[in-house]
Amino acid sequence: MAGTICLFLACAGGIAAVAGYGLTAFNKRQWIEVGRLGLAVSGLAIVAAAVLLMRDILTHNFANAYVWGYSDRSLPLHFLLSTFYAGQEGSFLFWAVCSVILSVALLRYTKSRNLEAHVLTLFMLSQTFLVVLLLTRSPFQSIWDAFPGQLDAGVVPPDGKGLNPLLQNFWMVIHPPVLFVGFAAMAVQFCFAVAALWRREYSRWMISAMPWILFTGMILGLGIMLGAYWAYGVLGWGGYWGWDPVENSSLIPWIISMALLHTLLVQKRNGNLIRTNFVLAIVSYLLVLYSTFLTRSGVLGESSVHSFTDPGTMVYGLLLAYVGVFAVIGFGLLLVRTKDISPVSFKMQFFSRGTWLLLGSSALLLSAVAIFFGTSLPLISKTTVEPSFYDAMNLPIVIVIGLLIGFSLQLRWEEENGWGGLKRSAKWTLIAALGTVIAFFLGVKDVLMILFAFASLFAFLINLEAAYLVGSGKYATKEHRTLGYNMPEQVLGYTLTYKGARPIDDGKKLSYAIDVEKDGSKFTLTPVMFEAGQQGMMRNPDIKSSFTRDFYVSPISLEQSGAESYSMKKGESISVSGAEVRFVKFDLGSHGMGGAAADGKMIVGAQLEVSAKDQKEIVTPTMAFESGNKIPGDVAPSNLLHAGVAVSAMNIGMGPEGSSIVIDVVRSSAGGAVESLVIEASIKPGMNLLWSGSVLLFLGLIVSMFHRKKESL
Amino acid sequence: MNIKVIVGAVVIVVFLIFGAVSFMGSNVEYADFGKAEQFGKKVQVKGVWVKEKESRFDQKKTQFIFFMKDDNAREEKVIFDGAKPNNFEMATSVVAKGRYKDGAFHATEILTKCPSKYNGDSTAVKKSMQ
Numbered sequence: 001m002a003g004t005i006c007l008f009l010a011c012a013g014g015i016a017a018v019a020g021y022g023l024t025a026f027n028k029r030q031w032i033e034v035g036r037l038g039l040a041v042s043g044l045a046i047v048a049a050a051v052l053l054m055r056d057i058l059t060h061n062f063a064n065a066y067v068w069g070y071s072d073r074s075l076p077l078h079f080l081l082s083t084f085y086a087g088q089e090g091s092f093l094f095w096a097v098c099s100v101i102l103s104v105a106l107l108r109y110t111k112s113r114n115l116e117a118h119v120l121t122l123f124m125l126s127q128t129f130l131v132v133l134l135l136t137r138s139p140f141q142s143i144w145d146a147f148p149g150q151l152d153a154g155v156v157p158p159d160g161k162g163l164n165p166l167l168q169n170f171w172m173v174i175h176p177p178v179l180f181v182g183f184a185a186m187a188v189q190f191c192f193a194v195a196a197l198w199r200r201e202y203s204r205w206m207i208s209a210m211p212w213i214l215f216t217g218m219i220l221g222l223g224i225m226l227g228a229y230w231a232y233g234v235l236g237w238g239g240y241w242g243w244d245p246v247e248n249s250s251l252i253p254w255i256i257s258m259a260l261l262h263t264l265l266v267q268k269r270n271g272n273l274i275r276t277n278f279v280l281a282i283v284s285y286l287l288v289l290y291s292t293f294l295t296r297s298g299v300l301g302e303s304s305v306h307s308f309t310d311p312g313t314m315v316y317g318l319l320l321a322y323v324g325v326f327a328v329i330g331f332g333l334l335l336v337r338t339k340d341i342s343p344v345s346f347k348m349q350f351f352s353r354g355t356w357l358l359l360g361s362s363a364l365l366l367s368a369v370a371i372f373f374g375t376s377l378p379l380i381s382k383t384t385v386e387p388s389f390y391d392a393m394n395l396p397i398v399i400v401i402g403l404l405i406g407f408s409l410q411l412r413w414e415e416e417n418g419w420g421g422l423k424r425s426a427k428w429t430l431i432a433a434l435g436t437v438i439a440f441f442l443g444v445k446d447v448l449m450i451l452f453a454f455a456s457l458f459a460f461l462i463n464l465e466a467a468y469l470v471g472s473g474k475y476a477t478k479e480h481r482t483l484g485y486n487m488p489e490q491v492l493g494y495t496l497t498y499k500g501a502r503p504i505d506d507g508k509k510l511s512y513a514i515d516v517e518k519d520g521s522k523f524t525l526t527p528v529m530f531e532a533g534q535q536g537m538m539r540n541p542d543i544k545s546s547f548t549r550d551f552y553v554s555p556i557s558l559e560q561s562g563a564e565s566y567s568m569k570k571g572e573s574i575s576v577s578g579a580e581v582r583f584v585k586f587d588l589g590s591h592g593m594g595g596a597a598a599d600g601k602m603i604v605g606a607q608l609e610v611s612a613k614d615q616k617e618i619v620t621p622t623m624a625f626e627s628g629n630k631i632p633g634d635v636a637p638s639n640l641l642h643a644g645v646a647v648s649a650m651n652i653g654m655g656p657e658g659s660s661i662v663i664d665v666v667r668s669s670a671g672g673a674v675e676s677l678v679i680e681a682s683i684k685p686g687m688n689l690l691w692s693g694s695v696l697l698f699l700g701l702i703v704s705m706f707h708r709k710k711e712s713l
Numbered sequence: 714m715n716i717k718v719i720v721g722a723v724v725i726v727v728f729l730i731f732g733a734v735s736f737m738g739s740n741v742e743y744a745d746f747g748k749a750e751q752f753g754k755k756v757q758v759k760g761v762w763v764k765e766k767e768s769r770f771d772q773k774k775t776q777f778i779f780f781m782k783d784d785n786a787r788e789e790k791v792i793f794d795g796a797k798p799n800n801f802e803m804a805t806s807v808v809a810k811g812r813y814k815d816g817a818f819h820a821t822e823i824l825t826k827c828p829s830k831y832n833g834d835s836t837a838v839k840k841s842m843q
Contacts, residue, residue, distance in 0.1 A: 366728055383740050384740075384743075385736065385740055385741065386739035386740075386741055387739075388735075388738070388739045393731075396731070480775035539796075557796050648767070648769050649769060650767075660767070661767075662767040662769055678775055678796070
């Protein structure tokens with residue numbers, strides 16, 4: 001209740017802020033205090049709402065439907081904290097909190113630069129939209145409202161549903177928050193650009209916006225890479241990038257931002273590309289909103305591994321309105337002002353840095369367009385594209401970008417002809433592979449390039465990353481293999497020996513030890529598998545990193561070795577190592593109570609007739625069902641087969657196909673069953689380069705951010 | 714200026730042609746089993762897992778085999794290259810990507826759709842009350 005009141009207050013404060021700042025921007029200076037008051041009220045109310053939700057989570061208040069749906073009493077503190085943003089409602093609230101923090105920083109920043117009214121009108125409008133979304137899909141809904149008629153009023157469930165085990169790891173604690181800070185920060189460049197259009201200041205806005213754009217690029221880039229590492233190292237998706245719609249939709253705005261940074265540098269230096277920069281700044285934020293729409297409205301329901309099911313038409317409409325309103329504001333104002341912007345015809349020489357930066361940005365945009373097309377395709381047709389589409393499209397673009405970066409660093413802003421640049425880059429072109437890296441380090445020595453080097457560091461790294469995004473996926477090799485207990489197997493040039501399982505985490509999970517040997521070096525990998533209740537089997541890979549490549553082992557399943565599966569219909573005979581096995585009939589009676597036991601279990605036997613030479617025997621393995629779920633039954637020993645027989649599937653058919661079963665014949669030489677581990681092993685080249693590239697990219701953007709911050713004063 | 718326009722146009726045209734070609738090769742349509750059988754090419758089929766029928770993992774071939782019923786209630790055996798996917802048991806629907814061949818659907822990728830935490834999930838509330 002208190003939470004909902006906070007949200008209404010935040011909404012009212014937001015509207016006041018938009019109105020107050022808006023009027024101020026139209027030269028009614030006395031309204032500025034209303035704007036500031038509204039900003040404060042909205043911010044405090046959102047923070048209060050967040051505190052209230054956090055209190056509900058920490059005190060296990062399961063009367064709150066959100067708390068009930070995403071947490072339970074068994075979660076340790078750090079996962080409990082992360083349930084705050086585990087669901088849609090909470091993640092929007094988290095986004096709003098990030099927005100509040102940014103609004104305070106923006107207030108300080110814009111006050112001294114006389115941009116407060118315009119920038120904050122737009123920013124608070126965006127924040128208010130988030131609050132309206134929260135009002136329609138509230139994290140404070142009570143469990144009685146969420147499930148009308150299911151619970152008596154006032155009855156609180158004793159425990160919650162818990163957090164999806166896939167999300168229960170360290171990366172869940174950091175990846176989503178970082179990403180949401182990035183999403184919230186993307187609004188800032190939109191606000192600066194549109195405020196500039198509003199104020200008719202078309203040329204200088206980027207100087208104040210630049211540190212923010214760099215901040216956004218850094219934080220969103222970090223969020224994306226953390227997600228990639230999560231998928232690679234923990235979730236066992238076999239790779240760090242699957243071109244999934246959710247991944248793509250955070251990547252596209254980031255690529256556009258990176259392109260914008262380059263074209264802004266051109267405008268700063270030459271004064272041209274004014275309209276291009278406005279378009280890019282507007283589009284980058286619209287794409288964040290579009291991405292939110294794609295991933296939260298349920299439209300991509302069937303094509304994403306990140307499942308968000310339909311949140312209802314209200315949210316659908318609101319998200320669409322969010323995109324629409326900001327598109328109209330951004331492009332509308334740009335259209336109104338377009339005549340007012342006097343085009344600067346700066347004649348760019350072909351061999352000047354400006355031209356080549358523009359070419360680089362164009363290549364980035366092409367990549368963004370291709371990814372955007374692939375991701376949005378399910379909206380316009382009933383088809384999707386394979387990941388190979390993105391690989392194929394980006395590979396040539398990345399090669400072009402690589403060449404552009406290598407060369408553009410060698411060019412000066414004004415170049416009389418191409419010879420200077422060519423001459424300077426000739427030797428580096430010769431050392432093709434190292435050229436890009438070394439060109440960068442040399443570039444720093446040139447006075448003019450010091451300014452640019454910061455910005456180009458990430459350009460270089462985009463290239464590096466993208467290359468590996470495509471390259472390492474292409475050259476990765478993988479193989480499925482069954483490892484018998486203590487039986488060395490050759491897999492991809494490594495010798496693997498399965499050494500048995502060990503329970504970890506209080507016996508909740510099993511860790512499988514695999515001794516690996518290659519060229520005399522020995523190490524042990526311990527991938528983990530565990531049954532997570534209703535969620536099925538969870539599989540965490542283990543990775544051995546070396547300088548040039550990673551050896552990646554994912555567990556697939558644990559099997560009883562020597563088990564052979566046979567599928568057979570009723571009355572049918574099959575031959576199993578010299579003996580005949582016939583499926584006679586289902587046996588409901590021999591296990592008492594006509595198959596239904598007192599504890600709600602139902603046991604069904606499959607009567608099999610085994611005949612070898614003149615001997616015959618009847619064996620009856622069973623299968624048990626408990627409230628509709630299959631649970632293992634008894635294995636029946638067969639003397640004639642010298643093996644145990646188990647049923648692994650049953651189909652009690654009424655139709656023309658009749659009944660059928662699947663039996664497993666489990667043979668073991670040493671008496672007891674011997675287990676074997678099925679794995680998927682793969683070699684991923686260049687992973688260290690990818691991660692270190694990401695770290696460098698991050699550091700480069702930070703350095704650049706502080707540099708531009710100083711410049712903007 | 715003219716050269717710029719020409720170079721730009723050529724680049725865009727080449728890009729579009731290249732895009733169209735790689736698109737043709739990687740475009741996967743939604744279909745049902747009937748269409749999958751008819752086309753023989755790679756498609757994706759949405760359906761539900763038939764829990765009553767056999768589902769097992771073939772460790773020699775590392776294939777997971779199960780039966781799936783598509784939207785037209787046609788049942789087919791699905792042979793998936795890999796282990797039982799995460800969240801398979803709780804999935805409300807399954808999307809299998811692959812092609813139909815020799816009386817079975819050979820899937821290379823399986824997506825599982827899980828029920829929303831709230832919508833129509835009333836049994837869970839009751840269960841948690843026990």
